[in-house]
Amino acid sequence: MTNRTLEDRYGRVATDLRVSLTDRCNLRCSYCMPAEGLDWLPDDSVLSDDEVVRLIAIGVQQLGIREVRFTGGEPLVRRGLVDIVRRTRSLDPALELSITTNALGLTRTAQALADAGLNRVNVSLDTVRPDTFHEITRRDRLQDVVAGLEAARAAGLGPIKINAVLLRGVNDDQAGELLRWSLERGYDLRFIEQMPLDAQHGWSREAMVTAEEIFAQLEREFDLSPAAEPRGSAPAELFRVDGGPATVGVIASVTRPFCGDCDRVRLTADGQVRNCLFAREESDLRGALRAGAGDEEIAERWVVAMRGKRAGHGIDDPTFLQPDRPMSAIGG
Structure with a gap:
């Protein structure tokens, strides 16, 4: 077995694998998909449980993957x-295993996931007002x-992180309220700039609530100071809230890209x-897998796929084109 790394032409090495287990979801968030849903992937095109685990094993055992996050769609709707x-x-007992979820169904599965070896959860939650939640x-x-969320905490799946997107005219006045709610419960809140990954291709920079606006709103209610710890490859810029130890993060994928790390x-x-x-x-591993390719060949295909990674996402480039697949089909 040859040990390689997933290094691109710019010297970046991928050690964090995001695995989408389904493109289906039981919510219809307006910034992600239309009310009627989408045309889901046909069942026979979706990787089986065995295929998923085999590809993860190749990543972990041959290519230096140290973290695996399961995403969707909504990963809790995946039966296996x-x-x-x-x-x-x-x-590998040292792997960092997490899940990004909308938390629907965690009351039933949190303890089983913890027992199976999951370390923690990231939960998408954009508001704590029932009417706004229904609107989004x-x-x-x-x-x-x-x-x-409470079930995840009871199962020891921490630290629990909350990911929130502010939408102009919908919940963009609720940043402070959401942070206070999270602080009271010991959850780590991260605001994320809305990215051009909606199925309807309705995203516009003008409508996006920027990191600067998020900071300005939070600073009307809280004293924010940069967190001491280095950011490293983490996407969130962290700030201590009222002197700490609690922090709030902002993931400014659009206005402050972190592609270099x-x-x-x-x-x-x-x-x-x-x-x-x-x-x-995209680079197809499923075809090779189903055609009988060995682990070495699949690993090499993966290495080649990473070499083609661009220096940055290019959202600021006038020629930027939104990916054909929406976020629900890519995974977070």
Whole structure:
């Protein structure tokens, strides 16, 4: 077995693998997909549990992957999730395993996921007002999310991080309220600039609430100071709230890109490698897998796929084109 790394032409090495387990979701967030949903991937194109675990094993055992995050769509709707987590954990006890979820269903699965070896959860939550939650997600499920967060905490899946997107004219006046709510419960809040990954291709820079606006709003209610610890490859800029120890983060993918420190690679639910969230090209591992390719050949295909990674996502470039796949089909 040859040990290689997933290094691109700019010297960045991917050690953090994001694995999308499904493109399906039980919410319909307005900035992600239309109310009627999308045309889901056909079942036979989605990787089986065995195929998912085999590709993760190649990444971990041959290519230096140290962190695996399971995403979607909504990964909790994947029936085999707990078993996939358990089998991934068995690959290496030192792996950092996490999940990005809307928390619906965590009340049923949090303890099983913890027992299977999951370390922590990231939960998408843009508001703590029931009416705004319904407006954004088109579902009346806020209390289920709150209960899911509590179940995750009870199961020891921490630190619990909350990811929030502010939408102009919808919840852009609620940053302070969301931070106070998170601080009271001991959750780590991260605001994320809305990215051009919606299925409707309705994103515009003018409508996006920027990091500067988020800071300005928070600083009306809190004293923010830069966190002492270096950011490294983490996407969030962290700030101590009222002197700490609690922090709030801002992930400014659009206005303050952090591409130069990126250590992530993505695997879609249908077995495609994406070397950047905004890539317009993918590399097919599923075809090789199903054609009988050995682990060495698949590993080499993955290495080649990473070499093509661009220096940056190019959102600021006038020629930027939004990826054909929306976020729900790529994974966070």
